[in-house]
Amino acid sequence: MLPATAVALGVLAALLAWPVPAALARARWPRRDxxxxxxxxxxxxxxxxxxxxxxxxxHGLAPWGHSLPEAWWHWVTxxxxxxxxxxxxxxxQTLAAxxxxxxxxxxxxxxxxxxxxxxxHRALLELLVRPGGVPAERASAGETLLLDHxxxxxxxxxxxxxxxxxxSGMVAxxxxxxxxxxxxxxxxxxxxxxxxxxxPFVAWRAALPVLPAxxxxxxxxxxxxxxxxxxxxxxxxxxxxPRRTLAVxxxxxxxxxxxxxxxxxxxxxxxxxxxxVRRLLAPADPLPARARWAALSSAVALLLVPTLLLxxxxxx
Amino acid sequence: xxxxGELERTLMDRLWAAAGPVSATELQRELADRxxxxxxxxxxxxxxxxxxxxxxxxQRPRRFAPRATREAHAAELMHEVLGQAGDRQAALARFVGSxxxxxxxxxxxxxxxxxxxxxxxxxAR
Numbered sequence: 532m533l534p535a536t537a538v539a540l541g542v543l544a545a546l547l548a549w550p551v552p553a554a555l556a557r558a559r560w561p562r563r564d565x566x567x568x569x570x571x572x573x574x575x576x577x578x579x580x581x582x583x584x585x586x587x588x589x590h591g592l593a594p595w596g597h598s599l600p601e602a603w604w605h606w607v608t609x610x611x612x613x614x615x616x617x618x619x620x621x622x623x624q625t626l627a628a629x630x631x632x633x634x635x636x637x638x639x640x641x642x643x644x645x646x647x648x649x650x651x652h653r654a655l656l657e658l659l660v661r662p663g664g665v666p667a668e669r670a671s672a673g674e675t676l677l678l679d680h681x682x683x684x685x686x687x688x689x690x691x692x693x694x695x696x697x698x699s700g701m702v703a704x705x706x707x708x709x710x711x712x713x714x715x716x717x718x719x720x721x722x723x724x725x726x727x728x729x730x731p732f733v734a735w736r737a738a739l740p741v742l743p744a745x746x747x748x749x750x751x752x753x754x755x756x757x758x759x760x761x762x763x764x765x766x767x768x769x770x771x772x773p774r775r776t777l778a779v780x781x782x783x784x785x786x787x788x789x790x791x792x793x794x795x796x797x798x799x800x801x802x803x804x805x806x807x808v809r810r811l812l813a814p815a816d817p818l819p820a821r822a823r824w825a826a827l828s829s830a831v832a833l834l835l836v837p838t839l840l841l842x843x844x845x846x847x
Numbered sequence: 848x849x850x851x852g853e854l855e856r857t858l859m860d861r862l863w864a865a866a867g868p869v870s871a872t873e874l875q876r877e878l879a880d881r882x883x884x885x886x887x888x889x890x891x892x893x894x895x896x897x898x899x900x901x902x903x904x905x906q907r908p909r910r911f912a913p914r915a916t917r918e919a920h921a922a923e924l925m926h927e928v929l930g931q932a933g934d935r936q937a938a939l940a941r942f943v944g945s946x947x948x949x950x951x952x953x954x955x956x957x958x959x960x961x962x963x964x965x966x967x968x969x970x971a972r
Contacts, residue, residue, distance in 0.1 A: 649938050651898075652924065652928075652938065654898045654900075655923070655924045656924070657852050657855070657856070658856060658920065659917065659920060659924065661856065678921075678924075678925075679921070680921070680925055684925070684929070684941070685941070686940060686941040687939065687940050688938070689939075713942050716942060717940065717942060721940075725940060756940075760940075778958060779958060781942075781954075782951075782954045782955055782958050784943040785944075785946045785950070785951055785954055786946075786951040786954060786955060803944075804944065804950070804954060805954060805957065808954055812957065812958070
């Protein structure tokens with residue numbers, strides 16, 4: 532029997548399903564160090580899935596052995612259980628399988644669907660836009676397209692052949708330094724593969740609509756990658772006041788597109804955008820090295836605990 | 848030798864400019880200055896069909912037409928870019944999401960040094 536392991540994993544899963552994400556979503560330190568906070572969110576997501584599925588699996592396979600690896604081996608090789616198998620063991624096994632298939636399946640589905648959407652966007656852009664519309668000094672990478680549209684919009688399509696798109700409205704509204712800031716921000720998304728950090732949270736929010744933590748985690752990660760891209764962009768910008776330049780570009784892009792949101796579409800509130808602008812105009816001190824290491828080691832510990840609980844033979 | 852993407856754009860421009868459905872031979876004749884083989888025209892047309900940009904009718908020879916106008920395709924793309932549905936957020940990374948008029952005014956006030964600009968801690972969500 533492995534009751535202690537199952538209980539410990541269950542408690543960890545409960546903590547990761549509610550209080551931990553709530554605390555991280557409320558905390559103020561993430562906007563001082565978006566990268567460390569992003570690592571924490573990834574750890575919470577992975578450890579949460581691992582502990583809930585692990586807890587069910589450990590309980591469900593308890594009659595077959597004294598540790599999960601042993602019980603699992605006995606179970607897949609059709610060896611008889613050493614202890615009587617009750618109904619709750621079958622229920623736990625089934626739930627573990629359903630949850631694992633759902634989480635991984637939705638992730639795969641979401642990945643396929645976004646890849647398809649990206650492919651269509653890329654095909655549309657290649658058809659509608661002739662390359663070379665962007666002022667030469669900003670088209671250095673050769674993947675920057677100018678889309679003829681009055682709304683000030685900038686976006687990038689990640690993937691094997693990433694595209695960076697500026698609308699003519701954006702180019703008309705911003706001066707050269709501000710456009711550089713926009714391009715640097717989007718390049719940061721592409722270079723650091725932020726879409727891969729966000730993808731699991733988009734998928735799991737779809738898979739677990741009843742779990743408020745899934746929403747919180749998604750919104751947290753979505754806002755943090757933007758802040759991280761702002762921080763990375765600032766490093767490559769010259770000029771007297773790059774923070775203000777980027778802030779002005781953000782406000783111009785947000786203000787101009789205000790009328791374009793179709794009715795019924797869920798518009799992002801000023802919240803996250805205002806946070807971005809505030810932290811650019813009045814930056815808080817960066818997180819002290821000690822606090823950063825504490826955050827990163829908690830993330831590692833969060834992953835190690837369920838892994839060890841699952842792999843080490845139960846002590847009880 | 849022009850790239851496939853360039854050929855696709857050129858052919859689509861012709862189809863959009865045409866008054867009605869056009870056959871591959873007519874397209875080849877129109878693009879005579881580029882010296883395209885008829886098979887090349889067919890290849891590019893079938894690629895465009897696969898991507899859902901071109902439809903053909905059942906006449907003999909087949910005649911091709913754009914599925915939608917250039918403006919409709921541009922509108923479709925912008926609708927998705929400006930929309931906020933879940934999967935699209937993962938599909939592309941937009942510089943700034945749309946905000947409503949009230950929030951936009953608040954952001955401009957922030958830039959002007961108005962409310963809350965003094966401290967990051969004031970950034971209530």
